[in-house]
Amino acid sequence: MLENSTGPVPLQAYLIVAAFLFCTGVWGLINSRNAVRVLMSIELMLNAVNINLMSFSSYIDGSIIRGQVFSIFVITVAAAEAAVGLAILLSLYRNRVTIDMESFNLLKW
Amino acid sequence: MNIAYSTELICFLILSSIIVSGSLAVVLLENIVYSAFLLGGVFMAVAGLYLLLNASFVAAAQILVYVGAVNVLILFAIMLVNNKEALKPIEGLKTRKLISGGVCGGLLILLLRVSITTKWNVPGPTSIGEEATYRIGEHLFTDYLLPFELASILLLMAMIGAIVLARRDVSIPSNEVDDFNNQKSLSDKKVPLLSKNSLR
Numbered sequence: 469m470l471e472n473s474t475g476p477v478p479l480q481a482y483l484i485v486a487a488f489l490f491c492t493g494v495w496g497l498i499n500s501r502n503a504v505r506v507l508m509s510i511e512l513m514l515n516a517v518n519i520n521l522m523s524f525s526s527y528i529d530g531s532i533i534r535g536q537v538f539s540i541f542v543i544t545v546a547a548a549e550a551a552v553g554l555a556i557l558l559s560l561y562r563n564r565v566t567i568d569m570e571s572f573n574l575l576k577w
Numbered sequence: 578m579n580i581a582y583s584t585e586l587i588c589f590l591i592l593s594s595i596i597v598s599g600s601l602a603v604v605l606l607e608n609i610v611y612s613a614f615l616l617g618g619v620f621m622a623v624a625g626l627y628l629l630l631n632a633s634f635v636a637a638a639q640i641l642v643y644v645g646a647v648n649v650l651i652l653f654a655i656m657l658v659n660n661k662e663a664l665k666p667i668e669g670l671k672t673r674k675l676i677s678g679g680v681c682g683g684l685l686i687l688l689l690r691v692s693i694t695t696k697w698n699v700p701g702p703t704s705i706g707e708e709a710t711y712r713i714g715e716h717l718f719t720d721y722l723l724p725f726e727l728a729s730i731l732l733l734m735a736m737i738g739a740i741v742l743a744r745r746d747v748s749i750p751s752n753e754v755d756d757f758n759n760q761k762s763l764s765d766k767k768v769p770l771l772s773k774n775s776l777r
Binding site: 471472473474475476477478479480481482483484485487488489490491492493494495496498499500501502503504505507509511512515518519522523525526527528529530531532534535536537539540541543544545546547548549550551553554555556557558559560561565566567568571 | 582583585586589593597600603606607609612614616619620623626627629630632633635638641642643645646647650651653654655657658661662664665667673674677681683684686688689691692693697698699700701702703704705709712713717718720721724726728731732733735736738739740742743
């Protein structure tokens, strides 16, 4: 299983899976009323980007694997952002007692 | 068409079906706890895809960080903000879902077109397999040293920021003034960690 380029799964298959995951994440980000679900959709989008990076790294850049290093940084940043996002969510919940995204509209025109 | 081929194909099909169905369930299910656990399933399937892509270190990191930390954090947050309010129905929600579904579908078609019709330079160099861990270590200390250090500072900032944002309101105790309208709760009485005699 060491060589992906001559295997049964083409590169485009991984890209299709990643594109679907990304678009699902975007849809969930726009339409979720629960603030935790918004954060989960952001994680879906970041995973989609990671699948893209890793598949390109395996199929095209097999010896210098720059995509894998980039993916590690994306995982790191995503974990940090999830922590801070959930801390903000907790603080918001303490002040407003709701997590309905529709009610956080003070900045709306 | 030998066993390795069909195994890899079947593994890829199973993992990608878990990813597709899991992500749809994460955004569509009403019960947020189901969504959170299925998100963990999506993360595990993505780690399985990384294993198919000859990346064992990143697969392990994905499981440790995403499933072990991020997913558990999301579950904690769900448990902490556990209110069972019925959401007020707002008008125009169905329209918004349809239109944004159309936009996301258009984005999906665009991405599919780019990924299918581009002639990727596909038979690349031979993959290095298990040596990838060593190569990642070399990269992190030579080529990508600056992002590595910046990532460590970012993690420090995130930790401090999360602690500051999520703690309860800390009031500075004034021991010498009597607090007649006793606003302070019991947790605000700060017990000193070291006794006065310990720093002699």
